[in-house]
Amino acid sequence: MIKKVLIAEDHESANISLQKTLEDLGIPPVDYVHYCDDALVKIKKAKQDNQTYDLLITDLYFEADHNTQKIADGTELIKAARRIQPDLRVLIFSAENRPAIIDALFNQQEIDGYVRKARNDAKELKQALENIANNQRHYPRHLTQHIKQLNTYEFSDLDITIVSLLEQGVRPKDIPDQLQKRQFKAKLSTVEKRLNSMRESLNLTSNAHLVAYCKDMGII
Secondary structure, three states, rough: OOOOEEEEOOHHHHHHHHHHHHHHOOOOEHHHOOOHHHHHHHHHOOOOOOOEEEEEEEEEOOOOOOOOOOOOOOHHHHHHHHHOOOOEEEEEEOOOHHHHHHHHHHHHHOEEEEOOOOOHHHHHHHHHHHHHHHHOOEEHHHHHHHHHHHHHOOOHHHHHHHHHHOOOOHHHHHHHHHHHHHHOOHHHHHHHHHHHHHHHHHOOHHHHHHHHHHHHHOOO
């Protein structure tokens, strides 16, 4: 059950929308802040007062302004908050749409839900909050297929470096020399084999398509 919520959101309109959604679900008045540092202060005080939060709702990205912050983004806020309160549940509400970024948040930060800022986001927010209240993760449905496709091929550090070099305009025949400068040892035949394997696994027809795919998915 969710009774105490903290919202970290620097855009006032999104903040109001979140509060209205929580109110519609019968969740008591929430605390909200515009800066990550302020969110951490509230989480610390709530812990000290034995009145911990049930849920942190945060954006991923916060615009810099005249108030210098130690914590600049939502990912760092999650890490810092969990050091204080390891069992704190987290819902991210963000415009970020790159599947690899979102997938990493679930796998590495162990977030409880993700809702993208878009059309009909209020409806999905309600569903996400209901799922989290029932101890279920809320994964954005419209990205599920993209994540499945992303997970059909496991990119190695070498693969990512090769694609990154292509994106920088390095020709395939020159990639082995660039790899050597980066402490990788690979012949041209190895580079070509890795490129073929990536394209075939992801059903892509060219290196240009591979680069575009990796950029869209947040791999490079």
